[in-house]
Amino acid sequence: MFGTSGIRGRIGEEVTAATALSVGRALAADGYDRVVVGRDPRDSGRMLRKAVVAGLEEGGSDVVDLGMAATPTVARSVGRHAADAGVAITASHNPAPDNGLKLWTPTGQAFDTERRERIADRVREADFAFAAWDGIGETTTDDRADRAHIEAIRASVGGPLDCSVVVDSGTGAGGVSADALTALGCDVQTLNARPDGSFPARPSEPTADHCDVLRATVANTDADLGIAHDGDADRMLAVDETGRFVSGDVLLALLAQRSVEAGDSVAAPVDTSLAVDDALAPMDVTVTRTRVGDVFVAEAATAEDVTFGGEPSGAWIWPAETLCPDGPLAAAKLAALVDDEGALSALVDGIDTYPIRRENVESDDNGAVLARVETLVRERYDADRIETLDGVRVSFPDGWILVRASGTQPLVRLTAEARSEERTTELLSEARALVSTASEN
16 A cells, blocks of 8 residues: 555545545544644645545544645644644655655654554554544644744754755745745745646656756856755755756765764665765765665664765755655755855766666566576675665675666666776676576576
8 A cells, every 4th residue: 555655646546535534544543643734736635635634533633734735844844733643645756647645753754664554454454443423633724834844944054045046846845945045045046836736847756857947047047056846845856057967866975975974874775876885985974775765764864873864866864853855955955055165066076976777677577586586696696795675786896786676567677887887787787687587487
């Protein structure tokens, strides 16, 4: 029922009003007596909000309704309202026909595996407890959630900042980002700022191809940088002052360098580039590998020595502030970095990058293929070079390969990276051969 990013799928198929009603009922039955609810701009979110609120109230839980709000605003509001949980109604970077629900704890952390499984079990078994007629929950509204989020960002970043920023909200819920940067003293220009969950301006996911207007706008103005969010603003990616899209791995390295001290650790998934390790090694900072997904990065970020967590897709976590990926906070921290240290292009050029290549192989039984790949790998390589945290990862002195089964499609995903193009090609061929052999058995 739950993927790594909560419940997510096509409206009317995988995700329905009945889904949301059952989740609300399950949360109430599991003892979450006060729950914060907010949604991104998708039209289907109105229906899902009504359903999840009905389920919560029916079970006797009180609701704090934020209306339309960025996911990090929802997550931060749980603790602010002394609530027991939060529900963000969003499909994040997915296309407009999708929607979903993501559940949050008072620390801003997404529900971990144990909490998700308890809710899923209650939904499957219809294990609900309904309140008496005079014990039904009540709903109140909070129209200060954005302002509280902005105030938290200002307290974290400081300011004032002498910086010119173009913010592309992608017609999503990321308006809080532009408001926070303005409050910090930045000169802010917005693109696609009017919320529209059909995402008419560009697809919700902020990739280089999807951000061509942002890149052109920054390149042809005196802006110092550009910021791009997805539909619910938990992700943040960036464009430097020349209009160059900054890769997520480079952003991870830059933000991590400014968030750590010697002896600290950074949480990042198994598919993160060597560029991050190499940027942090001289600082005596290690990288703690996690499964792919910001939920797992957040879980690792609860460790005492982890002071920053990130995912190259654009999710950034400062655990001392919140365990939720917070796109507006990341935007403000990046603007502060540029204000303090100079041109983003120069900072980007200061990070060594390496060729990284990815490939997908179709497979009707990707789980079985991956199991056979693991057997082959253990026969061929020393155990201390093998990680099976998420798929099968093999480290080499000059690179690595990763073979993962897609959780949503009949695909096996291959990744290879090395410090030279030739070696990357060799490693990708090695990964491809492993999958080919495993597929024949």
